[in-house]
Amino acid sequence: MAINVDEEYKKIKELEKNGGLKAKDRTAIPQMEMPTLDPKERARLMSEVALGFSAKQAVVEANRCLQCAKPFCMEGCPVNIDIPGFIKQIAQEDFKGAVDTIKKTSLLPAICGRVCPQEKQCQGKCTVGKVFKSAEKAVSIGRLERFVADWERENGKVTLPQIAAKTGKKVAIIGAGPAGLTVAADCARAGHDVTVFEAFHKAGGVMMYGIPEFRLPKKIVQEEIANLEKMGVKFELNFLVGRTNTLEQLLSEKGFDAAFVGTGAGLPKFLNIPGENLIGVFSANEYLTRANLMKGYDKEHAATPIYEAKHVVVCGAGNVAMDAARMAFRLGAESVDVVYRRTRNEMPARLEEIGHAEEEGVNFRFLENPVEVLGDETGHVTGVRCLSYELGEPDASGRRSPVPIPGSEHDVACDAMIVALGNGSNPLLVSTTPGLNADAKGHITVDEKQATSHTKVWAGGDIVLGAATVILAMGEGRKAAAAINEYLAK
Numbered sequence: 001m002a003i004n005v006d007e008e009y010k011k012i013k014e015l016e017k018n019g020g021l022k023a024k025d026r027t028a029i030p031q032m033e034m035p036t037l038d039p040k041e042r043a044r045l046m047s048e049v050a051l052g053f054s055a056k057q058a059v060v061e062a063n064r065c066l067q068c069a070k071p072f073c074m075e076g077c078p079v080n081i082d083i084p085g086f087i088k089q090i091a092q093e094d095f096k097g098a099v100d101t102i103k104k105t106s107l108l109p110a111i112c113g114r115v116c117p118q119e120k121q122c123q124g125k126c127t128v129g130k131v132f133k134s135a136e137k138a139v140s141i142g143r144l145e146r147f148v149a150d151w152e153r154e155n156g157k158v159t160l161p162q163i164a165a166k167t168g169k170k171v172a173i174i175g176a177g178p179a180g181l182t183v184a185a186d187c188a189r190a191g192h193d194v195t196v197f198e199a200f201h202k203a204g205g206v207m208m209y210g211i212p213e214f215r216l217p218k219k220i221v222q223e224e225i226a227n228l229e230k231m232g233v234k235f236e237l238n239f240l241v242g243r244t245n246t247l248e249q250l251l252s253e254k255g256f257d258a259a260f261v262g263t264g265a266g267l268p269k270f271l272n273i274p275g276e277n278l279i280g281v282f283s284a285n286e287y288l289t290r291a292n293l294m295k296g297y298d299k300e301h302a303a304t305p306i307y308e309a310k311h312v313v314v315c316g317a318g319n320v321a322m323d324a325a326r327m328a329f330r331l332g333a334e335s336v337d338v339v340y341r342r343t344r345n346e347m348p349a350r351l352e353e354i355g356h357a358e359e360e361g362v363n364f365r366f367l368e369n370p371v372e373v374l375g376d377e378t379g380h381v382t383g384v385r386c387l388s389y390e391l392g393e394p395d396a397s398g399r400r401s402p403v404p405i406p407g408s409e410h411d412v413a414c415d416a417m418i419v420a421l422g423n424g425s426n427p428l429l430v431s432t433t434p435g436l437n438a439d440a441k442g443h444i445t446v447d448e449k450q451a452t453s454h455t456k457v458w459a460g461g462d463i464v465l466g467a468a469t470v471i472l473a474m475g476e477g478r479k480a481a482a483a484i485n486e487y488l489a490k
Helices: 005-017 023-028 055-062 083-091 095-103 109-115 127-131 141-154 178-189 218-230 247-252 284-292 319-330 351-359 470-488
Strands: 170-174 193-197 234-236 258-261 281-283 311-315 335-340 363-366 368-375 381-394 400-404 410-413 416-419 457-459
Touching: 005 055, 023 127, 055 083, 055 141, 083 095, 083 141, 095 109, 095 141, 109 141, 109 218, 109 470, 170 178, 170 247, 178 193, 178 218, 178 258, 178 470, 218 234, 247 258, 258 470, 281 284, 284 319, 284 416, 311 319, 311 368, 319 335, 319 351, 319 416, 335 368, 381 416, 457 470
Parallel strands: 170 193, 170 258, 193 234, 258 457, 281 416, 311 335, 311 416, 335 363
Antiparallel strands: 368 381, 381 400, 381 410
8 A cells, every 4th residue: 555655744744733742652653664666667778777765755755764762773784874863853854964964974865875785784674673573674764864965955955064274284085985085184184185086987996897877876876976076076087096196105205105006806707607708798897898988888889898798697686787787788788597505595795686677577596506608609708607516504695505416417598697796906006106005915014093004094995894884984984084194194
């Protein structure tokens, strides 16, 4: 049964007039549903799938918050946003106050509200979810965050933070992803001269090349970067640190007093099975970068048009795999199969992304895994040979280990395969910077303040954590910026 938002809003206003809402009133308010584009239409469109709350929906949803004396939701937030504070302001229809509260600790609410795994972070600890014994019934914190950020931008009410007096100190940021942009903002606020060096021709990192337009419109990312430029942050694009200049050269010859490394994890992992070098096999990293950043879907104008495929197999079950599978439909695929060696219950992707993929027609082949890529005499992919599995005992992560079933090989026809098994760290920066230590996986090692083994250099985000999330990268960026500002104040 559809929820009548106007009626729920009216009930809340009546309760406010008669002494306010009690806990039982708040838990009786139905959870607001996020409007989305029709699945059959959107599967072929780059337009954003989730349409966002209306103002009344946001107010109704915000009134579900119990305003707990001990807000466990904040414990789940990597940047410690005052979640009850901004939600209370939404409930009171003070939308500008709400977004200003968020921006005290989070630079990118319009982005985080869209792509962060709230169900595993803030919403996973929400008391309302515990009352209903379901994390899915928690207050929709991320959607409320997105609403006020969009409201501020769409109503022309974006305000920039105050900038301290110029210090004369220079900070180099290596990588224009979420970690780097966060450090750039906090160091610029402190009065330092900040320059961001980005290898690609557009700033934004994974938010530009990895996350598709239908989940995160690129216009939003570029507007956030434009705000940084208004704060005085400079961007040097097509600048590959380690090749264009080394990190040492930036510090010694270019006069930078401190540097932050936020280069992410962009080195794709493969299955290492026979046939993986056939034409039509892609890493999800390349596939999504071609589509998102290089507009490979624009066959008439793109310098590197996307590979045409009608039947696509995606190997993996995280958010990147969901992005690749859904992108395949938008690039002309007629069928898309996701192959995963565990079950739906073990999938690491967000439930919302899995649900959207299913609605759009993605077929999931659980308890299967590729053992060989098949090809024809011209070297093109014709199929994937898979092995069936059953679940055994839990592994070190707590997920049940997949156990292969002997003799269960079977072929899945396809003309393209996308490998979405995560990414490692590009070794370029570490290999060209003496004294910068990394672990066996290539992750730069840091202390509790994000300081590296190299004097004047801090690091954070995926280059330290491995593949993580936008908000976790921002959390590390905030810690690093605080340490850099402390160091430069000496």
